[in-house]
Amino acid sequence: MKKKRKLKKGAFLLALVLILGIAGITVYFTYDLFLTDNSPQEQEKSALEKLEDQGIKPVSKENFVNEANTLLSKGYTPDEINQIYEYMSDKNILAILDAPYKDLKEFYKISNFEFSKLERYISYQENNNVSMQDAVTQVNLNLDEKFYETIETISDPDAVTVLVNKSHALPSDYVPSNLVSIPSYPNYQIREEAVTDFENLLAAAKLENVFIIPYSTYRSYDKQNKLYNNYLNRDPVEVVDTYSARPGHSEHQTGLALDVRSSTLSDNLTDEDYEWMLNNSYKYGFIIRYPKGHSEITGYQEEPWHLRYIGIEHATKVHELGITYDEYYDLYLTSH
Ligand SMILES: [Zn+2]
Secondary structure, eight states: OHHHHHHHHHHHHHHHHHHHHHHHHHHHHHIIIIIOOOSHHHHHHHHHHHHHHTTOOOOOOTTHHHHHHHHHHHTOOHHHHHHHHHHOOHHHHHHHHHSOTHHHHHHHHOTTOOGGGHHHHHHHHHHSOOOHHHHHHHHHTTTTSOTTSSOEEOSOTTOTTOOOBTTEEOOTTOOOTTEEEETTEEEEEEEHHHHHHHHHHHHHHHHTTOOEEEEEOOOOHHHHHHHHHHHHTTSOHHHHTTTSOOTTOOGGGGTOEEEEEETTSSSSOOHHHHHHHHHHGGGGTEEEEEOTTOHHHHSSOOEEEEEEEOOHHHHHHHHHHTOOHHHHIIIIISOO
8 A cells, every 4th residue: 555655656756857847848948939049040130130220131142141241340331232242243242351441442432433344343453554443444445355345336326426436336327417518628528517617627727837638537337348348358357457447436437537637648647737736626626536555445556647526625625634535435425
């Protein structure tokens, strides 16, 4: 009898221990789940929420929280961090994480900076000894690629400020609608907008004993095509491309370009006449489109004889800045 009672007591104690044990474990886990956030997932979640509170959009990427916090500690604003994750490759994000903040900040201040091209700017700047501003402008002009690699068809060919170069082509059927003869040289045609200013330029030059004669003005797409192909019979393509535009890429098709010569030469300007042109043509709305020392930007050898009409206001600014029209166009006439 005594033994039986002892057994009952033992079973009761065992049950009690089990019940208390289960209850204890339950309390422990409940506490852990609801009252603490010590698990790695919880920590990650709350860190992400902290970033979101500051305006940083979460990105599903391993290590995002760490990276975003590193960028914050480097001084990037939440907006900048959002842009970085929107546009950049993983490779460049790693590069930025290693780089000081100023390297990127300077890009943000550049007016013609386009974030989607940031990777190209960074690698262009690494490979060329240029300022960040120049890296941006030159990449915008596709100079990080081979000439003629990317070609955009011009949508506003009638604009007096139209940019025609190796990456901006005129439609093959484009013919200016207002070509007129130059009164003093009726065999040559240019756009009506440029005629009076050209006559004024000739008159002003004459007063200073500079005698200029036009010898090639408007050229159709077909004429440029024949010209370019004739040159190909003479020189390899890499050479021809430095002195002749491929069809669609010639400013002569706009009716706003003129090749002029000194009265004493058949196809060029004397040094004195060129000097006069450099110092004065802008007053009449004309620029020397392919000046000396800018071949890497324009893609052409120096052409003292090639004038391009862009109007007095813009020609004056291009003259004052001493930059090519390609750069001027990207800096001041394109929206970014
Ligand atoms: Zn020309």
